[in-house]
Amino acid sequence: MDKRVLITAGGSGIGRAMAEAFHKAGARVWVADVDAGALASCPPTWERTPLDVCDEAAVEALFARICASWGGLDTLCANAGIAGPTAPIETIEVAAWRHCLAVNLEGAFLFAKHATPHMKTQRSGAIILTSSTAGIYGYxxxxxxxxxxxxxxxxxxxxxxxxxxYGIRGNSICPGAVEGPRMEAVMAREAAAKGTTRDAIYAGYAGGTSMRSFVSAEDIAAMAVFLASDAARLVSGQIIAVDGHTENPDPKA
Structure with a gap:
């Protein structure tokens, strides 16, 4: 795969798995992450930039660097996101609401905004947004x-x-419950809110899928590589769940 790929939150979790999968497929990889420590652990063959996805000046400067170095960009994986609060709506602080939407939505908007002029010039590109099954069902x-x-x-x-x-495709990947630290934190908060155990919450999530399983970051990464590839040249405007088929978005624990 001769692609130039930028991945936000690429230092760990799903973003790191995407970066590894694209690198293995032969792509050039550039990762941006707010966590400088996570970036430091990335292979030296990857380009790395510490960056807050909500800082538009920094985002614009990053694209200037990418285009100066690579001459363009083929794939944007706007993957950065946070879990936000796990709480009844009446207890959620406005500041927490705004922060969650700023990182998850505004960050993706800013990267798409600044990727678009470069992709329009070359009349090709793939923009892949990391959504969630929470973007298909209410949770x-x-x-x-x-x-x-x-x-x-x-x-x-x-x-x-x-x-x-302009030859630019856009798609969303909707992960289900993904094995890893973030989901562990979510399950811990849900268990506390419901007065139950982490294992009961885990069983509820897994039991709510037809495959009876969580998914891995590598499963999400494999879909991203496909969507960026020429094999997906006419796949656009799609909301693609990688979740083992969620049947019940409200696990009873």
Whole structure:
């Protein structure tokens, strides 16, 4: 795969798995992450930039660097996101709501905004947004996160329609429950809120899928590589769940 790929939150978790998968496929990889320590652990063959996805000046400067170094960009994986608060809506602080939407939605918007002129010039590109099954179903006690992920899918649909005439594709990947530290933190908060155990919450999530399983970061990364590839040249405007088929978005624990 001879692609130039930028991945936000690429230092760990799903973003790191994406970077590894693209690198293995032969792509040139550039990762941006707010966590300088995570970036430091990335292979030296990857380009790395510490960056807050909500800082538009920094985002614009990053694209200037990328285009000066690479001459353009083929794939943007706007993957950065936070879980936000897990709580009943009446207890959620406005500041927490705004922060969740700023990182999850505004960050994706800023990267798409500044990737678009370069992709339009070359009349090709793929923009892949990391959404969530929370962007397909409503999730109790996850109002900011769910709202941001529904909005991500709306943004993607608009990008696909607006940019398709320039040869630019847009798609969303909706992970289900992904094994890893972030989901462990979510389950711990849910267990505390419901007065139950982490294992009961885990069983509820896994039991709510037809595959009876969580997914891995590598599963998400494999879909991203496919969507960026020439094999997906006419796949655009799609909300693609990688979740083992979620049947019940409200696990009873």
């Amino acid at each position: 109790p006690n996850r109002a900011p996160y769910s709202a941001s992920k529904w909005a991500i899918n709306g943004l993607m649909k608009t990008l696909a329609m607006e940019l398709g005439p």
